[in-house]
Amino acid sequence: MENKVVLVTGGSRGIGRSICETLAERGCTVIFTYLSNEEKAQALAAEIREKGQKAFAYYCDMSDLKSVVAFSAKIRKEYGNFDALVNNAGILGDGKPFLMSADDHWWNVMKTNIGSVTNTCRAVVPQMIAQKKGRIVNITSVSGQKGNPGQSAYSASKSAIVTFSKALAKEVGRFGVVVNCVSPGLIETDMTKNISNEYVSARSQFSALTRKGEVQEVASLVSYLICDAPEYIVAQELTIDGGLV
Ligand SMILES: NC(=O)c1ccc[n+]([C@@H]2O[C@H](COP(=O)([O-])OP(=O)(O)OC[C@H]3O[C@@H](n4cnc5c(N)ncnc54)[C@H](OP(=O)(O)O)[C@@H]3O)[C@@H](O)[C@H]2O)c1
Structure with missing residues (x-):
């Protein structure tokens, strides 16, 4: 992957950050986007470049098709x-039950999650x-x-990403483009920090590993699919969840 150009959307924090670090270590030129955390994003890019690797951070709202095409x-x-x-x-999203969640908020989660994926694919x-x-x-979710x-919006958007990815894989595989999904379980990031301990332990106590996952574990699977995996692994959703039930 020496000097291969890879675009990672949402690389400023969490799983995306670890994916950027791992792909840069593998020799890729990593271009990553952020939405609100300019300082964190530019600091990460500088940190990676200080190691003699290549990473560059850019603002882009991935849910907006025009911006993504121009970017x-x-x-x-x-x-x-x-x-x-x-x-x-x-x-x-806001964590509220469907009937208590405002319609525009609900659709904003859909637009951000599935729209970001279709926008980059179009571009x-x-x-x-x-x-x-x-x-x-494409990063989905259990x-x-x-x-x-x-x-409800998050779950719907993530399953839409899976079926979209499988359909796209079948359209473009014959042209050498290999599409897969990675579906993490509960991973230690900002996204899950406000989920109650009761919920986390209820979910994980019966899982095989009885713990949350770490960002590096997801990043190493993504890096495998990008850099090493045979192309015959295609149109798949690979779950990485510590054996959740
Ligand atoms: N953590 C988990 O347990 C878990 C489980 C399953 C799946 N996932 C999935 O894994 C992915 C990363 O999750 P995470 O936990 O690392 O989340 P996170 O810590 O909340 O980070 C989200 C990242 O997405 C960026 N982002 C959000 N909206 C954007 C937009 N419209 N345009 C550009 N960038 C945008 C954020 O940028 P800013 O920092 O600039 O806001 C940030 O870099 C997500 O797709 C999530 O659904 C996470």
Whole structure:
């Protein structure tokens, strides 16, 4: 992956941050986006570059198609074509039951989570088809498999990402573009810090490993799919959840 250009959406914190660090260690030129945390994002990019690796942070609201198309055109001019794409940006929402959640908030979660994925795919996949190669990993969630209370929009958006990814994989696989999903369980990040301890222990006590996952564990699976995995692993949702029941 030496000098391969990889776009990671939402790289300023949490799982995305660890994905950026891991791919930069593997020799990729990592371009990552952020929405609100400019300071954190630029500090991470500088930290990675201080190690002699390549990472560059850019503001882009991935839920807005026009911005994503303009952003990706600018990046391609500066760094060359994308070799891989990791769609990681996402939000959990307000945690309220469906009937108590405002309709515009509900749709904003949908737009951010599934819209970010379709927007980058619209912007980047034609270029990957033209070069007859590309790897895409979309980050989903076990919430999209099981449907979690208080997460109706989040669960719906994540299962939409899985079926979208499988359909896209079947459309573009013959052109050398390999699409997969990674579906984490409960991972220690800002996103899960406000989830009650009772909920976390209730969910994890019967799991195989009885603990939350770490960001590096997800990043190492993503890095495998981007850098090492045979292309015959395609159109899959790979779950990494410590054996949740
Ligand atoms: N943590 C878990 O337990 C867990 C479990 C399953 C799946 N996931 C999924 O894994 C991914 C990362 O989660 P995380 O826990 O690392 O979340 P996090 O700590 O809350 O970080 C979210 C990242 O997404 C960025 N982001 C959000 N909306 C964006 C937008 N519209 N445009 C660009 N960037 C945007 C944020 O940027 P700013 O910092 O600039 O706001 C941040 O970098 C998400 O897709 C999440 O659904 C997480």
